[in-house]
Amino acid sequence: MSHPASTAGDQPTTHTPTGLIAFAWALVGIPLAYGLYNTIKAASALFGG
Amino acid sequence: MAVPSFLARERIVARPGFNRWLIPPAALAVHLCIGQAYATSVYKVALVEHFDTGLTQIGIIFSIAIVMLGLSAAVFGTWVDKNGPRAAMFTSAVFWVSGFLVGSLGIYTEQLWLLYLGYGFLGGIGLGIGYISPVSTLIKWFPDRPGLATGMAIMGFGGGALIASPLSRQLMNWYDPNYDPAVAGTVPSGNAVAGLFLTLGLIYLVFMMFGAFIIRVPAANWRPDGFDPSTVKQKSLVTTENVSANNAIKTPQFWLLWTVLFCNVTAGIGILEQAAPMIQDFFRTGATSTVLAATAAGFVGLLSLFNMAGRFVWSSTSDYIGRKPIYMVYLGVGIILYVILATLGSTATWIFVVTAAIIISFYGGGFATVPAYLRDLFGTYQVGAIHGRLLTAWAAAGIAGPLIVNGVLDARGTPGELVAGDYRPALFIMVGLLAVGFVANLLIKPVSEKYFEPTQTDVPTTAAEPERSTVR
Structure with a gap:
């Protein structure tokens, strides 16, 4: 999924730590998973669950 | 209107090698928070009972917020484009969180007008600025897949309610043990809703500031690897x-x-x-x-x-x-x-x-x-x-x-x-x-x-000073 950017010019390059990307995605992904789980649980009542 | 230097667009221009996949979670950090606006039904009845008023009077809070969303997005859109996503996300967080804090005070002190002012007016401004804050940045980072990029962020607005609804019920249950979300007919106390507003405000402050501080804009000449604009x-x-x-x-x-x-x-x-x-x-x-x-x-x-x-x-x-x-x-x-x-x-x-x-x-x-x-x-x-x-x-x-x-x-x-x-x-x-x-x-x-603009007008990022960028 990672897609490093490229650019022209002689600016100093950087490296985005993989850990930071993973942390950022986890920070938004975990609450979203919590919300999805609860919503699917509620929606299951529709199918007699 | 100038912004403090740490929020300025030129401070967040990404250096070559920056990984653009850090941008969607920054956008989601904002949209997942402001998406709470769709979860107001979980405490609506509690507010009706607390203020001893009707559903219409409580519904006005949400109506003010949505009207302010539309107005602030329209009025501040140019400001957002000029000053960049960090200034916009920071400002959105300040308004959105202030809305919750003022709203909480309004519930504690039983003053409905403070809820109108807080969640409705201030929160609505936060909603409008926050909603548009990451959009143009995502489009610039993903010129090859703009639909995917904006879809991810705006999906977050829908997802925000999915998180806020069960979280709000759980928090109100903690603040008012007599309230059991699993039992139909039980209603949380007003103070439980006030506590909820305070807690949500603080949680959203952390998340939105995280988004504001990891967001970056691409340099003017930046293109994704292998991307040919002519296609x-x-x-x-x-x-x-x-x-x-x-x-x-x-x-x-x-x-x-x-x-x-x-x-x-x-x-x-x-x-x-x-x-x-x-x-x-x-x-x-x-x-x-x-x-x-x-x-x-x-x-x-x-x-x-x-x-x-x-x-x-x-x-x-x-x-x-x-x-x-x-x-x-x-x-x-x-x-x-x-x-x-x-x-x-x-x-x-x-x-x-x-x-x-x-x-x-x-x-x-x-x-x-x-x-x-x-x-x-x-x-x-x-x-x-x-x-x-x-x-x-x-x-x-x-x-x-x-x-x-x-x-x-x-x-x-x-x-x-x-x-x-x-x-x-x-x-x-x-x-x-x-x-x-x-x-x-x-x-x-x-x-x-x-x-069409007469010359290349995609200047906001060209005015940047990458050597001062805080990007690592």
Whole structure:
């Protein structure tokens, strides 16, 4: 999924730590998973669950 | 209006080698928080009892917030484009969180006007600025997949309610042990709601500030590896030119797209607003419905899932089939689905559920695809500001949708006694609206050259000083 950017010019390059990307995605992904789980649980009542 | 240097656009220009996949979670950190606006129903009854007032007076809080969303997105759009996403996200966080804190104070002190001022007015400004804050940045980072990028962020707005609803119930249960969300009829105390507002405000402050501080803008000459802008230009309607926000609203394309969004959102709100009573009314025999209240709540949950998924799936699909064709699907297939819902919806639960779920996925998709459509038509120069102005269609639809449905239902009977046939006039009005939107979409042609900016105007990032960037 990672897609490093490229650019022209002689600016100093950087490296985005993989850990930071993973942390950022986890920070938004975990609450979203919590919300999805609860919503699917509620929606299951529709199918007699 | 100048912003402090640590918020300035030139401080967040990414250096070569920066990984663009850090940008979607930054955008999601904001949208997941402001999406709470769709979860206000969980404490609505508690506020009615706490203030000893009616649903209408409490509903005004949400109405003020949505009106302020539309107004602030339209008014501050140019400011957002000029100062960049960090300043916008920071400002949005300040307003959104202040809204919760002032609202909490209003509940503690039993002053309803403080809720209007806090959650409604201040929070609504935070909503508007926050909603548009990451959009143009995402489009610039993902010129090869703008639909996917904006779909991810705007999916977060749908996802925010999915998180806030169960979290709010849990927090109110902690603050008021007498309140049990699993038991129908129990209502949390006002102080529990005040505690909830305080807690949500602090949680959202952390999340939104995290988004504000990891967001970056690409350098002016940046392109993704292997991306050739000329391949995008080959698609019809897609321009490599730029149109300013002030010029965009002078074009017929802007108003045609405004009409498209208005019709699509109004039609979707028609179902969303009435989801729980609607499914019960469609399967009512005499005084009782074959659909239980718990099942109706499950239906609302299912619609939330399709609303969120539609934002991501349909917007991403638009990168492959094009913006105009995907809106033909939203509106054209939407017409067929509404007709099926009106004529066959009461014959079987699965027909009702499937058609409603797909309609709501189109509603979400319409929201998420529109920034990429604007990018195609007007370029990236002030796409955030143009998007902000287009969102007035959302505010207008937020008024028109419930007015149409409630107006028809009020004329047909009393809540609790309505049946499928009573919904038909409202559903056929939605069919007519979708037809208007379909025609408006068909009429959209490339923007006339006279509106193009004379030179390369994608300057906000070219003015940057990368050597001062804090990016690592």
